[in-house]
Amino acid sequence: MSVTWRERLSQRRLEIEIEGPEYDYIQRYIESYCSEADRLCKKIHMNKTVDEVIDYER
Numbered sequence: 001m002s003v004t005w006r007e008r009l010s011q012r013r014l015e016i017e018i019e020g021p022e023y024d025y026i027q028r029y030i031e032s033y034c035s036e037a038d039r040l041c042k043k044i045h046m047n048k049t050v051d052e053v054i055d056y057e058r
Contacts, residue, residue, distance in 0.1 A: 004051065005030055005034055006027070009026070009027060009030065041053045
């Protein structure tokens with residue numbers, strides 16, 4: 001299974017040097033886009049997340 005966007009962001013957190021409110025803002029911003037992508041992927045595969053749909057299509 002793919003690494004989630006939260007895990008990828010967490011891994012890069014120190015590298016891109018973001019903390020506190022700035023990190024929270026970026027996380028909420030990405031989450032809103034991922035939620036929309038998840039919603040659209042449900043139209044393709046009802047029980048899969050974006051990462052699962054992408055993995056399936058490879």
